[in-house]
Amino acid sequence: MTEGLALRHISVHFGGLTALDDISLDVPPGAVVGVIGPNGAGKTTLFNVVCGFVRPETGTMTLDGQPLRPRPQQLTRLGIARTLQGIGQFSGLTVLENVMAGAGRDARTGVLSALFSMPRTDRDEHRLRDAAMSALRTCGVAEYAAARPDGLPYAVRKRVGLARALVARPRILLLDEPAGGLGAQEIDELATLISGLHCSVLVVEHHMDLVMSICDRILVLDFGKQVAIGTPTEVSADPAVAEAYLGADAGQPQ
Template sequence: MEEGLALHHIGVRFGGLTALDDVSLRVPPGRVVGVIGPNGAGKTTLFNVICGFVAPETGSITLDGRPLRPRPHRLTRLGIARTLQGTGLFAGLTVLENVMAGASHTARAGFLPALLGLPRSDRDEARLRRHALDVLDELGVAAHADAAPGTLPFAVRQRVALARAFAARPRLLLLDEPAGGLGGEDIAELAQLIRQLPQRAADPCAVLLVEHHMDLVMSVCDELVVLDFGRVIAAGTPDEVRDDPAVTDAYLGASVDEAAA
């Protein structure tokens, strides 16, 4: 049986605009797959199809070889988590509460016990709190657990957003431009973190990465898929993609590395 997430000949149109045209890709377990391309290439639409925000007109999605019709509110139960451009944190919650919200689908008590403050709900909250603190500690930001996200530097907020995604114990993590707004040192730390995700002793996960920072992409990805005007124009290892003339043309005659500068 085919393992992992796979997109088969996906097509999306918005009115007269073709956003995705016959796009196929696969994210196997234990791999980091990157999606790159110029602005407007269809990268965000691709993520929105996987998350169920956009329904494809043609093609299909499978998870472990079985048909998948994703719905945004069911993603975490399927083992899929996503970070957003920016951070997408809840301003009215503390850092710890944000991360606990990422794991709320694992709560066993349900809504009514939580509403009534029953003991089972208290035990559930304590378990989620311990798990959230463990994830924050793993990412080096546990000291900020009680802070409001808006009071923290952007790089720290990015780590909190990642912690919220990790708290869901995903098998597949969708990273949407996680290096945006980060400096060189923070990007290097992010790269190290992404490389470790598929090999984590606890809760390993595959990664699908959309990113403009080519140094990051080339250093962490096992495979790359290049989109241009909604079509796949190249796919392969980072070295294969870097040397592909179609990729160079898509980046307006610059090398892939220069285009990201």
């Protein structure tokens, strides 16, 4: 049995365009795995396959050896969490309530009942509140629990988004460009935070410094194909990787 998340021979086409071509990837328990590549390489598509937003035409996925056919609304139950693109927080709720809303549907009953005056059990509410506070502490932003997200610095809100993904204690955390919009020091702090998490992490990121410092393994994609896979050292020494980036418009690793 392959432990953790395993993708085998995943292919996705959009019309005549090959977004992913026979991609295989393992995310073992506790590992941090990065996906990089030039614009349009297929990184987000790979993410969306794992989240169930895109169905691959070929290939299989397993989670701890069990077939994985994710549906976006069932991710929490499967032990998978993702950060939302950008910020995506409710401005009418406090930071703590936003994080509580990140838990699965069952645990969310408390938040929903608070909003819509539905009956609830106080014990569930307390448990969820404790889990949310603990996730905020893990992300170093517990002091903002009672604040509304609107007025908070961008870096704090990004961390609240991370806490929101962590509240249900996922086995696998999917991070979609977590360093986007952050400064150099904030990225360093984020690297420390991600490295200290106790779950597996699959991260798509344009900041090479972050990817190189936190990832155990890196998959490099270009035009939907695997260009390289290996440790940060192996990947950065691979001529095919430099070629993929030099061929791209940006000319710089992203």
